[in-house]
Amino acid sequence: MNDVQIWTYALVAITFGLYIGIAIWSRAGSTKEFYVAGGGVSPLANAMATAADWMSAASFISMAGIIAFAGYDGSVYLMGWTGGYVLLALLLAPYLRKFGKFTVPDFIGDRYYSNTARMVAVFCALLVSFTYVAGQMRGVGVVFSRFLEVDINTGVIIGMVIVLFYAVLGGMKGITYTQVAQYCVLIFAFMVPAIFISIQMTGNPIPQLGMGSTVNDGSGVYLLEKLNGLSTELGFAEYTSGSKSLVDVFAITLALMVGTAGLPHVIVRFFTVKRVKDARKSAGLALLLIAILYTTAPAVAVFARTNMIETVSDKEYSSMPEWFKNWEGTGLLAFDDKNQDGKIQYVADKAKNELTVDRDIMVLANPEIANLPAWVIALVAAGGLAAALSTAAGLLLVISSSVSHDLVKKIFVPNISEKGELWAARGAATVAVVIAGYFGINPPGFVAAVVALAFGLAAASFFPAIVLGIFYKKMNKEGAIAGMVVGILLMLFYMLKFKFGIFDGGKAAVEGLKASWWFGISPEGFGTIAMLVNFAVSLVVNRFTKAPPENVQQIVEDIRIPSGAGEASSH
Amino acid sequence: MSEKQQKASAYWKENLGYLFILLAIWFAVSYGAAIIFKDALNTIQIGGFKLGFWFAQQGSIYVFVILIFVYVRLMNKLDKKYGYDE
Numbered sequence: 001m002n003d004v005q006i007w008t009y010a011l012v013a014i015t016f017g018l019y020i021g022i023a024i025w026s027r028a029g030s031t032k033e034f035y036v037a038g039g040g041v042s043p044l045a046n047a048m049a050t051a052a053d054w055m056s057a058a059s060f061i062s063m064a065g066i067i068a069f070a071g072y073d074g075s076v077y078l079m080g081w082t083g084g085y086v087l088l089a090l091l092l093a094p095y096l097r098k099f100g101k102f103t104v105p106d107f108i109g110d111r112y113y114s115n116t117a118r119m120v121a122v123f124c125a126l127l128v129s130f131t132y133v134a135g136q137m138r139g140v141g142v143v144f145s146r147f148l149e150v151d152i153n154t155g156v157i158i159g160m161v162i163v164l165f166y167a168v169l170g171g172m173k174g175i176t177y178t179q180v181a182q183y184c185v186l187i188f189a190f191m192v193p194a195i196f197i198s199i200q201m202t203g204n205p206i207p208q209l210g211m212g213s214t215v216n217d218g219s220g221v222y223l224l225e226k227l228n229g230l231s232t233e234l235g236f237a238e239y240t241s242g243s244k245s246l247v248d249v250f251a252i253t254l255a256l257m258v259g260t261a262g263l264p265h266v267i268v269r270f271f272t273v274k275r276v277k278d279a280r281k282s283a284g285l286a287l288l289l290i291a292i293l294y295t296t297a298p299a300v301a302v303f304a305r306t307n308m309i310e311t312v313s314d315k316e317y318s319s320m321p322e323w324f325k326n327w328e329g330t331g332l333l334a335f336d337d338k339n340q341d342g343k344i345q346y347v348a349d350k351a352k353n354e355l356t357v358d359r360d361i362m363v364l365a366n367p368e369i370a371n372l373p374a375w376v377i378a379l380v381a382a383g384g385l386a387a388a389l390s391t392a393a394g395l396l397l398v399i400s401s402s403v404s405h406d407l408v409k410k411i412f413v414p415n416i417s418e419k420g421e422l423w424a425a426r427g428a429a430t431v432a433v434v435i436a437g438y439f440g441i442n443p444p445g446f447v448a449a450v451v452a453l454a455f456g457l458a459a460a461s462f463f464p465a466i467v468l469g470i471f472y473k474k475m476n477k478e479g480a481i482a483g484m485v486v487g488i489l490l491m492l493f494y495m496l497k498f499k500f501g502i503f504d505g506g507k508a509a510v511e512g513l514k515a516s517w518w519f520g521i522s523p524e525g526f527g528t529i530a531m532l533v534n535f536a537v538s539l540v541v542n543r544f545t546k547a548p549p550e551n552v553q554q555i556v557e558d559i560r561i562p563s564g565a566g567e568a569s570s571h
Numbered sequence: 572m573s574e575k576q577q578k579a580s581a582y583w584k585e586n587l588g589y590l591f592i593l594l595a596i597w598f599a600v601s602y603g604a605a606i607i608f609k610d611a612l613n614t615i616q617i618g619g620f621k622l623g624f625w626f627a628q629q630g631s632i633y634v635f636v637i638l639i640f641v642y643v644r645l646m647n648k649l650d651k652k653y654g655y656d657e
Contacts, residue, residue: 067628072609075627079601082632086597089639090590094646208629212619222619240613240624250606257601275657280646284639291632298628560583562646563655 005149007378015185015382016162019389022181023166023174031421034171035102035401041176041272047285049179050269052186052386053394054081054286055293056132057139058451060186060387065362067301068308071231072242074301076252082287082294083253084260089283092261093270095470097279098559102271103398104264104462105406111469112477113552115411120484122406124461125264129395129402130435131454132265136392137440142360143384145330153441159389160437167393167400168429175393176272182386187292189383193367193376194296197303200370207299227302230309235348239305251525258531259455262462265394268401276562304366311369312355313346320344323368332358333365392436400429453495456527460487464534473556479542487534491527499523582653589645593638600626600634 041049059081067074101107105125109118137156144155166174191207198210202223215223227239237243244252260266269286270279312320317335327333334356335344346355364384367377404425409416416424461484468475468483496502498517501509521529547553604612609623617625650656 072624072627075605075624078628079605079631082635083597083601086594086635086638090593090642211629212617212625214619224619224621224624240621246606250602253601253606277643277647277650277656280639280643284636284643287639288636291636295629295632557579560586561579561655562650563657 003374004377007375008381011375011378011382012385015181015386018181019162019166019178022178023170026174026177027169027171031405031418031425033173034422034425035271035397035405041274043273043278043282044285045176045180046269046273046278046282047289048183049176049272050266050282050286051289052179052183052390053269054266054290054391055186055387056391057136057384057388059293059297060190061139061142061363061384062360064297064300064304064366065359067298068305068362069357069359070242071237071239073244073249074298075242076244076249076256078294078298080253080256081260082291084257085283085287085290087257087261088266088270089280089287091467091470092267093279093283094276094562095559096267096466097270097273098276098562099555100271102268102405103401104267104466105402106410107469108462108465108480109406109410111552111555112465112480113549114477114481117465117477117481117484118406118410120481121462121465122402124457124484124488125398125402125406128263128454128458129265129398130432130439132451133392133395133399133432133436134439135451136388136395137436139388140385140392141440143364143381143388156437156440159385159392159440160433163389163392163396164430164433167396167433168426171425172272172397175390175397178393179390182390183289185386186383186390187289189379189386190293190300191296192379193370193372194300194303196372196376197307197366197370198299201303201306207296207303211299211302223302223306227306227309230306230313234309234313234346239302245520247520248522248525251519251521251528253525255459255525255527255531256455258459258463259457259527262458262466263455264402264458264462265391265398267462267466268398269394300363300366304362304369307366307369308357308362309346312344314343317342317344321369321371323365326368327361327365330361332361396429396432396436399432400425403428403432453491453499453523456491456495456524456530457488459527460491460530460534464531464538468535468538470556470559473553474542474547475538476542476545476548478545479538479540482541483534483538486537487530490533491530494518494526494530495523498526578653582649582655585649586646589642589649593642596634597638601631605631 063077066077096107099107101110105118105121108121109115137159140159141152141155144150144158145152166178170178194207195205198207199205201216202210202213203216204210204213211223213223215221215226224240231237231239270282273279273282312324317337324333328335336354338352338354339345344355345352347353364380367380404421408424409421464487465480465484468480497504498513499510501507501513504513518526518529605623605627609627612623612626613621615622647656
């Protein structure tokens with residue numbers, strides 16, 4: 001065993017022990033503790049938990065890698081996944097907290113006085129959460145397989161057991177306090193290597209500033225200028241300019257923002273604080289904590305990209321450092337010496353390019369590329385696991401509460417006892433972990449694509465229904481249901497047609513269909529259009545159907561006033 | 572309208588006014604500075620950053636954080652003014 005492995009085993013063991021300890025200490029005794037942690041979580045603890053919940057394996061492992069290869073175009077993720085919090089804080093969180101229920105389908109069902117609306121919402125919540133959680137399990141598997149050299153499947157199963165243990169035992173209460181610990185682990189693990197590399201490359205210890213500084217070699221050239229130069233030399237687009245069309249960048253950013261605000265596992269966090277003003281403050285703190293990682297990621301991207309090009313481009317294959325061989329072993333990095341000169345040609349031209357790099361390895365490989373000490377490399381592994389596990393746990397909770405609370409209690413067995421409901425929730429969580437684990441071991445081949453679908457679906461279904469429910473008193477159930485159904489079906493249709501090509505002969509047809517995108521908008525950005533259609537359909541149908549009953553309009557008046565929120569309840 | 576209702580609707584109106592202004596800023600930095608006017612702003616260079624690129628990968632995020640905290644302050648004041656704080 002080498003140093004990195006010993007450190008990785010040690011750090012993973014310590015952090016996992018910590019999570020399990022917290023789960024035992026804070027296990028849930030009632031449904032209220034299980035669903036909303038008893039409703040008494042402090043704004044700061046809630047913000048840390050929200051941040052850990054939100055920053056998944058995708059944020060921690062993939063995002064900086066995507067940006068490293070996409071340059072300016074990668075900004076859609078940075079703005080999309082942070083700007084949504086502004087919408088959440090201003091348009092949703094305070095009012096949903098005042099409304100005081102356990103789940104998002106609860107709000108939809110009660111506000112639109114209809115079990116049909118509730119069912120539609122449950123369906124959307126399950127679809128969104130399952131697609132998301134499968135990706136997290138895969139992330140756990142990748143980290144385990146690279147750093148502990150176990151099989152990816154074994155990694156997934158270990159992850160399943162851990163999550164199962166604390167989600168099923170602790171419910172929201174256990175998850176919230178474990179997520180607080182996980183936030184600390186993941187942010188530390190992300191920042192330490194970033195700071196090291198920033199000092200190494202630019203002499204500036206703050207990565208956000210280092211990114212805009214001059215290179216540390218006395219030449220006085222700005223780092224970004226140098227990277228622009230390297231990129232264009234090899235035939236890639238200029239790093240700071242990007243190559244996506246303006247309308248598509250606009251649409252993707254908006255879809256991700258609105259999708260963020262509509263994701264049930266994020267919204268539900270704001271049910272766990274005491275007062276409406278705590279919900280507002282908590283949203284602000286959560287974004288602040290998230291922004292630490294999100295403003296560092298683009299810096300990491302610039303460092304990693306520059307480092308990588310300089311290390312490999314036009315260099316002898318035989319002189320490659322150890323990390324290169326390590327990652328070749330996982331199949332995520334591959335060299336094919338097309339012109340047989342023994343050197344690595346890394347260029348934009350596909351016919352001449354000899355190196356393929358999986359975007360997901362950039363963050364994990366970055367500390368190795370920069371020759372950082374073994375404990376830093378191990379720390380990144382522990383951080384990646386924290387990010388993946390915390391998000392998976394939050395999603396599992398949404399799945400289990402959707403089943404036990406919204407389906408079992410509100411629709412099928414209304415007179416179920418508190419204890420029975422708690423066991424239903426635990427049972428649902430167990431089944432959900434097993435299904436998620438199955439998809440982690442047998443990924444449908446398009447996990448990344450399905451994650452984008454999750455945002456589109458949330459944008460196309462929940463966001464308009466919730467916003468109209470709060471800001472438009474006369475919005476009725478017919479309009480809301482019609483809007484959600486049309487929005488989600490339209491989004492599904494567009495994704496199936498243009499992302500999976502199922503109407504035109506499968507995945508092979510996808511490239512050719514790009515020319516016929518509606519308004520030039522990619523499937524990732526189509527959530528924006530589907531959301532607008534949802535709004536339009538809702539308002540038109542509302543115009544021609546009966547106004548909501550007086551008592552519902554009274555509820556809307558009531559949620560607009562922040563005082564007297566009381567505790568979240570099931571009635 | 573009773574006095575209580577009048578108070579509630581006055582509160583709501585002020586709240587909507589804040590939302591409108593804050594969301595206008597939200598739109599201006601992300602969709603304006605970072606996307607629509609990116610190329611124009613990129614001709615301005617601050618340190619090693621082109622300004623449009625900086626807004627897209629750094630500036631807009633800072634503004635988002637500030638916006639929420641401004642909102643929190645404004646609403647806490649508004650709650651006090653109408654006696655809705657607790």
